[in-house]
Amino acid sequence: MSTGISVVIPTCDWPGLLLEAVNCVLDQSCPAHEIIVVNNGGKPLDESRLPRPVQLCELPPYAGVSQARNQGVTRATGDYVAFLDDDDLWELNYLEKLAAVIEEQHPDCIVTRLDAQVDGQIVPYKNAAGKLNLANLLVRNPGTSGSSTVVRREPFFQVSGYDPELKHGQDTALIIDLLIKGYSIVAAPHIQAILRWHAGPRLRDARSRPDSIGRFLQKYGKLMSWPQRNYNFTKFYYRRYHTQGHPLDLYQYWFRFQIHRFIRKLDPTLPSAPRLPKHEDQE
Numbered sequence: 001m002s003t004g005i006s007v008v009i010p011t012c013d014w015p016g017l018l019l020e021a022v023n024c025v026l027d028q029s030c031p032a033h034e035i036i037v038v039n040n041g042g043k044p045l046d047e048s049r050l051p052r053p054v055q056l057c058e059l060p061p062y063a064g065v066s067q068a069r070n071q072g073v074t075r076a077t078g079d080y081v082a083f084l085d086d087d088d089l090w091e092l093n094y095l096e097k098l099a100a101v102i103e104e105q106h107p108d109c110i111v112t113r114l115d116a117q118v119d120g121q122i123v124p125y126k127n128a129a130g131k132l133n134l135a136n137l138l139v140r141n142p143g144t145s146g147s148s149t150v151v152r153r154e155p156f157f158q159v160s161g162y163d164p165e166l167k168h169g170q171d172t173a174l175i176i177d178l179l180i181k182g183y184s185i186v187a188a189p190h191i192q193a194i195l196r197w198h199a200g201p202r203l204r205d206a207r208s209r210p211d212s213i214g215r216f217l218q219k220y221g222k223l224m225s226w227p228q229r230n231y232n233f234t235k236f237y238y239r240r241y242h243t244q245g246h247p248l249d250l251y252q253y254w255f256r257f258q259i260h261r262f263i264r265k266l267d268p269t270l271p272s273a274p275r276l277p278k279h280e281d282q283e
Helices: 015-026 065-075 094-105 153-158 170-180 206-223 225-246 246-267
Strands: 005-011 034-039 055-060 080-083 088-090 109-118 121-126 149-152 185-196
Touching: 005 055, 005 065, 005 094, 015 034, 015 088, 034 065, 065 080, 065 153, 080 094, 080 153, 094 109, 094 149, 094 185, 109 170, 149 153, 149 170, 153 225, 170 185, 170 206, 225 246
Parallel strands: 005 034, 005 080, 034 055, 109 185
Antiparallel strands: 080 149, 088 185, 109 121, 109 149
8 A cells, every 4th residue: 555655865876776766665564655766966867777666856957955845846746745865775664654644643744763784784873853943944954865855845835845945954944944844844864864975975965064054054054053163154254264265254254153162161061163174273
């Protein structure tokens, strides 16, 4: 019996890992309503190499993971959509457990536990239980990722899906947008998604991090307290200095880092800000 959950797999130049992700879905104890692969890579995929009944959607090269996920949801026909990045995996009763949560609680969105596969070993990574609130999400990612997010299609469209201007942090932004609109979000720590750490690039480019943090500040800055804004600006100047190397960014980072360090003594719930190596910090 189908779970009624569509699965969307964005992919970008990982044909081998993609097949493993697709087979992970095909091997589920309860079948998906449908499997939609959205190619965001540099070359078209050979559809004949994908197992049936997988659907293939081609996007312009490197259109972005947000565009890929959004296009997949547009094509989906299930009531709920579960996302799985091409280089990640799920436990084999992932969809069966999700269906039970949906049947029992009828949430608008589910965030599952996120473990990591490192050198062939599965280790704990992030668990969003008790952390899916604005106070957390505005300054940290407690475990929201594409591969651990399941959402009802109607609310997804109501918040316009994933923000294509965010190359990083789009997973957290989707949860924030759903919370702002009052949709119900539950954590499911008993359901395991698996982030695979590997030597190759993932779906995002590290050089786009400063722009994404700037977009995040522009979009959600009014929701942030002053310490939260300062923390995000600290990250912004840290990332931009590392990608562009402008001395003014180093000074801006150092100034905001000192303020954050003082504030954190008063409010230890704030996360630690990124630190530069000592030789850079003293330039």
